[in-house]
Every structure is written in structure tokens, then in C-alpha cells.
Amino acid sequence: MQETMTAAYLPGNSTVEMRTVPVPTPGHGEVLLRMKASTICGSDIRCIYHEHLGKGPEGYQGVVAGHEPCGQIVAEGPGCRRFKTGDRVIVYHISGCGVCNDCRRGYMISCTSARYRRAYGWQRDGGMAEYMIAEEKDLIALPDALSYADGAQVACGFGTVYEGLEKIGIDGNHAVLITGLGPVGLATGALCRKLGANKIIGIDVVPERMKIALDLGLCDAVQASGPDNVAQVRELTGGFGVERAVDCSANNLARATAIRATRKWGKIVFLGEGGTVEFNPSPDIIHDQKTIYGSWVTSTWLMEELVERLVRWNLHPADIITHRFALDKAADAYALMASGKCGKVAVCQDEELK
Ligand SMILES: [Zn+2]
Ligand SMILES: [Zn+2]
Secondary structure, eight states, X not given: OOSEEEEEEOXXXXXXXXXXXXXXXXXXXEEEEEEEEEEOOHHHIIIIISSOOOOGXXXXXXXOOOSSEEEEEEEEOTTOOSOOTTOEEEEOSEEXXXXXXXXXXXXXXXXXXXXXXXXXXXXXXXXXBSEEEEEGGGEEEOOTTSOHHHHHHIIIIXXXXXXXXXXXXXXXXOEEEEEOOSHXXXXXXXXXXXXXXXXXXXXXXXHHHHHHXXXXXXXXXXXXXXXXXXXXXXXXXXXXXXXXXXXOSOOHHHXXXXXXXEEEEEEEEEOSOSSOOOOOHIIIIITTTOEEEXXXXXXXXXXXXXXXXXXXXXXOGGGGEEEEEEGGGHHHHXXXXXXXXXXXXXXXXXXXXX
């Protein structure tokens, strides 16, 4: 076993710093993972890469970057109960205290312990390295039918979307509007397809992303973002609007479009983080009996359910990865993700770097 490894850090000036650090040793209840795939999230760019904006759960503590890790266990510390060397695993990207109410529900994302809640890649070392330490309780078994790159996508993006879609419910009665076709929006299209949505409409500003959504068959129609979006969506839905809308943009105008393009009795979920929204409660939601949901990441048990569904549906989240980079090219990977001219971007090792 090598003694040192390469790891990527984000100093906050739109660069990536590569350092050589010791390979860590797993403590009690921890495992050492050989990293195979680690994908870049919009929140990494928004809160860390350009500058360190995050506060609280998004406060970056100068650790190894990367909160969407997937790899193989190469060593176990004492006290592990289920997982062992050789197992392929996804890491739920926040390690919670394990005993607060949120943790007991499986939502370590909203763990209320200021002392023990630490997100991988934010407050504790993440996946942009050759190896990483994870707590056994944060692991989800990766089925053989899924690749490590598929698994990395489950850690944050697909899990977050699945949770939001479960909240609003998606079935064959529904036309769905997706505002924002970044990786989360593309994941929304992929999951809505498998859940049986009747028609999927996407809106974005970046032509590359609109093209990916159509090329991969994740949307039936895409519109360039603009003042006519509500009218366009109504026209595509017999004049009524969609039954379900998912905002993945965090953009003020796009969120208002998601609300207004939803028909009477419809449901809207907000997944995109940050920003604001302006709408008029009486005409926009109250009189039309609409419901707006907020949804933050997902739980460990729903992630386990999702990987089972992915196998059943033969859905491979890695299909929305448009670019793979070796670890020593992590700087190029972050720069591309920051440009937005891509689908999902992954840093990979071994068999995942084809
Ligand atoms: Zn993420
Ligand atoms: Zn907790």
C-alpha cells in the first residue's frame, strides 16, 4: 500500500490546488475507499470554487474537495458491522451525528448537531483524491449492475431529484416542466421518464444543455428561457399547463415560470439552491389550489431504494456524464463545470477512466 496520495483542494480563486498528503488510516467504524468516481456538483462551483461563500452546512473548511464519491473498500477500521474490503459503495455525502431526530430519519443532510455534522468535501475530506475515509454508517451498497460513475451520481444529484419527485408524485397522468437543465435537471428528465411521465418539457439558457436533454431523450420539448415560456408551456399542454413542475435553476424568473406554467391543483417542487423568487400568491397559487414543496437532498433509506430502482429500470445515471478527467486534470474538470457547457463532469480512476 502506498503511503502518500494526490488530493485536490479548492482555494477559492477559481483554481484547483493539488497536494501530496499521507494516505489516511481508517478509525473505529470507518473504511478506507479507493476512489473510482467523484463528480462535481453545482454547489461546489457556487459555494467553493469561485470563492468561499458557504456558511453553516455549506462552509468549506479547506478539506479535500468532492462530495459525490463512489469507490471500493480497501481497508476497514475496527468495529465495522456490515461492509468489508472489496465491497463497492456509494458515500451518502454528509456524515451526521447518527442520534438526532433528522439522522434517525436517515436525513443526515439536516443533522442538527453542530459538533458532529460534517459533509464530505466541505468539513471533512471528500472524494477528489486517490483514497478517502468514510464512516460505515454513511455507505450505500452499489449493486453490481451499476458502475462507480453511476453511483457517484446517486450520492447527490439523482438522490436529490428522486426525493423531490417522490414528494410531488409523478405518473402517467402528468406533464412535467423542468426549469434548469444542468445535471439536476437532466436527472429529473431521466427519472420522470422511468416514472412514466406523459410529457417532459425543459427550459434552459445554455444551448449545449438544451441539446443534451433532447439528444439523450430526457425531454420531449425544450424552450430557450424567455418571457413567453408560460404561454409556450400552455400551448404544449392543451392550453392548461403542466401537472408537475420541478425547479432546478434557482433563478427568480424560472421559478416564477415553474409556478405559473403549472395548472390548477398542480404541484411544484424547488430543488435549485440559493436566490429568490417573486410571485403573487392569490392568482399564482391560492386561487388555483397549487402546492409548492421544498426538498433538500434525500435520506439513506431512499438512496438504497433508488439504487434498487435504477437496476430494475436499467437506468444508468452515468449517461448524463459528458466529460471524464483523471485526478491530475481536476483543474480542467472544475473549469469546464464552471463554464456550464457540459452535462455532468467526473474525476475518475482505474476502470472508470476509459
Ligand atoms: Zn452535490
Ligand atoms: Zn444528527
